[in-house]
Amino acid sequence: MTSSGSSGVPRRGTFARRMAEAGLTPARYARVLQADDRTPLLQVVKTCVAASLAWVVCLAILPGQLPVFGAIAAILVVQPSVNQSFAKGLERTVGVIVGVVIAYLVGLVFGPSTWIVLLAILLALLTGWVLRLSQSTTTQLPISAMLVLTIGAQTPGYAGGRIIETALGAVMAVIINLVVVPPVRLQPAHDAVAALGRETARCLDTLARLIERPSTEAERSAALVEVRLIAPMLAKAKAEVTAAEESLRFNPRRKAASEAIELDDDLIAMLGVIAQRVPGMVRGVVDNYDESLHDEPTVPGLVEEMSKASHDLRLVLRQSDAYEAPAAADNDESPALTAPLRVVTPSPGHWILIGSLIEDLRRVHEVIVEAAESVRH
Numbered sequence: 001m002t003s004s005g006s007s008g009v010p011r012r013g014t015f016a017r018r019m020a021e022a023g024l025t026p027a028r029y030a031r032v033l034q035a036d037d038r039t040p041l042l043q044v045v046k047t048c049v050a051a052s053l054a055w056v057v058c059l060a061i062l063p064g065q066l067p068v069f070g071a072i073a074a075i076l077v078v079q080p081s082v083n084q085s086f087a088k089g090l091e092r093t094v095g096v097i098v099g100v101v102i103a104y105l106v107g108l109v110f111g112p113s114t115w116i117v118l119l120a121i122l123l124a125l126l127t128g129w130v131l132r133l134s135q136s137t138t139t140q141l142p143i144s145a146m147l148v149l150t151i152g153a154q155t156p157g158y159a160g161g162r163i164i165e166t167a168l169g170a171v172m173a174v175i176i177n178l179v180v181v182p183p184v185r186l187q188p189a190h191d192a193v194a195a196l197g198r199e200t201a202r203c204l205d206t207l208a209r210l211i212e213r214p215s216t217e218a219e220r221s222a223a224l225v226e227v228r229l230i231a232p233m234l235a236k237a238k239a240e241v242t243a244a245e246e247s248l249r250f251n252p253r254r255k256a257a258s259e260a261i262e263l264d265d266d267l268i269a270m271l272g273v274i275a276q277r278v279p280g281m282v283r284g285v286v287d288n289y290d291e292s293l294h295d296e297p298t299v300p301g302l303v304e305e306m307s308k309a310s311h312d313l314r315l316v317l318r319q320s321d322a323y324e325a326p327a328a329a330d331n332d333e334s335p336a337l338t339a340p341l342r343v344v345t346p347s348p349g350h351w352i353l354i355g356s357l358i359e360d361l362r363r364v365h366e367v368i369v370e371a372a373e374s375v376r377h
Contacts, residue, residue: 042180043080050074050176054169061168062161069096069162073169078177080185083249085177088136089170095133095140096166099124100159102141103148120145189244189264192237196230196271197317201310203227203278204364208306210285211299211357220286227282234268234275241268267317270371274313277360288353298354302361309364316371 054074058067077089106120121142128138148159206223209215241264248261285293293299 040080043078046176046180047075047078047173049180050078050169050173053176054172057172058165058168062164065158065161067165067169070165070169070172073166074173077170077173081247081249082174082177083246085174089174091134091137092140093163093167093170095137096144096163098127098137099141099144100148100163102127103145104159106145107149117146117149120149185240185244185247186260189237189240189261192233192240193264193267193271194317196233196237196275197267197313199226199229199233200271200274200278201313203230203282204306204310204313207278207282207285208303208310210282210289211293212303213294214291215289220289223282224286227279230275230279234272237268237271241265266371270316270367273367274364277364281357281360284353284356293353296354298358302354302357305361305365309361309368312368316368 051071051074054070055067058070073089073092076092077085079085079088102124103120106116106123110116110119124141124145125138127133128141133141144162148162151158203223203226206226210220210223241261244261244264248258
């Protein structure tokens with residue numbers, strides 16, 4: 001039977017319709033299971049090889065039981081970088097050993113009983129908390145303790161075999177990651193630094209236009225929206241540089257790529273300072289904007305210095321090979337920040353804004369010059 005409202009329109013499917021209108025569709029929930037980036041095929045292949053090798057080696061050493069835990073350890077320990085594999089293998093092995101010890105001690109003190117499984121789980125979690133172990137290691141403790149007290153009770157030598165299996169699986173995974181060198185993530189770091197540099201230089205140009213001539217409220221709002229992109233882009237660039245550094249640890253290609261990643265570190269330090277200054281400069285101009293600002297004697301000099309800062313920022317990035325700037329205005333390879341800014345006392349209504357812009361611009365100039373020196377040497 002179909003119910004209806006006063007208008008006589010059937011109400012069947014009202015809940016589903018409201019869920020769809022709110023955007024809570026099955027497709028949206030399905031996307032929760034999907035990652036933004038696909039796992040590299042090389043890592044999938046290495047995981048398959050490591051799991052297979054761990055299975056064969058564990059069977060050869062411990063023929064009495066299926067090497068399930070060795071394969072699990074190999075699957076979990078294969079990571080995007082060698083350093084991460086070492087860390088994950090250590091976490092997994094320590095977690096198994098400590099969990100087995102807890103299970104052994106609990107069984108020794110309280111004897112065979114069903115309730116000691118719960119006690120071992122609680123003690124394992126508290127042990128991880130007391131020792132300040134990582135989340136992965138802490139999770140492994142109760143799992144190992146529980147398996148030893150349940151499955152191990154009917155299987156002689158289960159606890160020792162589980163430790164050996166896990167260690168063998170972790171070793172196989174690390175060996176595979178060492179033999180098949182993981183890719184060095186230098187290019188994503190370069191791209192993220194380049195995008196951040198381009199956006200920062202663009203915001204400096206936008207700021208120069210805002211104080212050079214009258215602007216509409218829509219233009220000023222657009223400038224605020226644009227400058228807000230800098231913070232997430234800076235966070236992404238830092239994450240990519242960190243990932244690049246992580247991919248070089250224990251990597252045979254570390255020596256060849258170390259200079260490039262050090263240069264990216266220097267550029268991130270420079271852009272981090274500029275990214276703190278430019279949003280405040282734009283916000284200050286927008287919040288204190290009036291038509292008389294363009295009549296200030298110091299404004300033309302500020303406009304020129306902002307354009308020079310934008311030019312030299314692009315120049316530093318281009319010289320560092322982070323990206324190629326195609327703009328014709330940037331063909332001049334010489335730094336533009338050479339002449340001192342002549343400051344005329346501003347009007348009482350603008351002296352705070354003008355002063356803050358000068359100070360922020362001084363700091364921006366300073367870090368760009370330092371970065372230029374670092375790139376040249």
